[in-house]
């Protein structure tokens with residue numbers, strides 16, 4: 527698209543690219559204006575333009591700028607990026623984006639685990655309703671099968687809540703996922719129970735990559751930029767991008783370890799390469815950068831052996847770690863309840879129906895009948911561990927400050943409004959819907975209230 531504008535407007539627009547809150551300059555109207563005017567798009571106006579000089583002195587009469595690229599919405603997850611990691615002084619790119627847009631300490635949903643929260647982020651539904659209640663699951667409706675992070679392709683587990691890329695695809699908005707839990711699933715489809723487990727129906731993003739942890743961050747970014755190099759007809763308008771290294775470092779070394787801080791710097795540089803790639807293309811982008819949860823330091827010395835809490839004769843334990851979930855051995859319910867439901871140091875157990883309401887957790891049939899939550903920094907294990915394990919973990923009370931998650935958003939449709947009050951991560955899907963021009967969802971657990979007055 528060609529735009530004609532006087533020199534002062536050009537210079538003003540260039541200056542605007544880094545200044546916050548300035549009024550957009552006047553500009554010539556265009557018959558086929560994009561949804562966002564060029565003057566409101568500092569990402570666009572100062573890049574890849576071609577100046578045209580007149581011959582009457584040194585006045586620039588006009589210039590052309592390719593503002594034909596509508597903004598893309600890019601949802602980035604930096605797994606395990608605790609909200610306060612932004613203050614370590616090693617993330618200049620993320621801090622600059624926060625200064626140019628908005629940021630907050632975001633509350634994860636309970637339990638503060640990876641798969642439940644990634645699914646909540648893209649569906650706007652809490653784990654108890656979204657169906658992804660934990661990283662490992664069983665369901666009586668699918669006997670002899672187990673959901674794990676490594677084996678999660680059956681749409682059965684995911685079909686209770688529609689992810690944003692499916693909503694987008696249904697609305698004709700092309701989507702592409704560079705990793706996201708659930709993005710490799712034919713959502714809404716059915717998988718045959720018997721080998722070769724044929725799939726029927728279902729919707730996937732138009733482009734998706736199966737998760738592979740060994741693909742380095744820069745290669746993931748290059749994949750995203752390559753998608754954006756495509757001609758308009760096949761270029762995605764919604765993209766997800768996922769990074770795992772900060773979570774891995776946090777688990778292995780602990781949240782305060784130098785290795786974790788080093789990983790922060792590396793991922794920030796990768797975000798920098800994403801920004802550089804977008805700049806080079808002249809591609810305006812609304813970036814929504816989130817984490818699924820934070821990280822707390824853990825230690826073998828702060829471990830609760832569940833066989834010391836109740837008799838193993840009375841239960842079958844399903845998960846351990848920051849929480850333990852258990853089934854009673856049939857006929858042993860009373861004995862198990864007597865042992866579990868009394869007070870414990872650093873641990874609290876409930877019948878699933880009596881988990882406190884603020885957790886919004888306990889009605890889903892996939893949650894085992896008994897649930898024990900460790901105090902922050904403590905762990906459960908089947909038996910006393912013999913050696914030191916991970917030095918960091920998550921899954922705790924979602925209101926614990928250690929669990930709070932990164933939120934930074936910036937782009938042409940986001941005002942530089944600074945730090946927002948904390949909000950629940952169920953509000954991210956409604957924000958994405960706003961950015962994509964989709965109507966508000968029905969029956970979601972969140973809404974776009976935290977972003978009122980912040981979008982433009």
Ligand SMILES: [Zn+2]
Nearest residue numbers: 605606640818
């Ligand atoms: Zn995670």
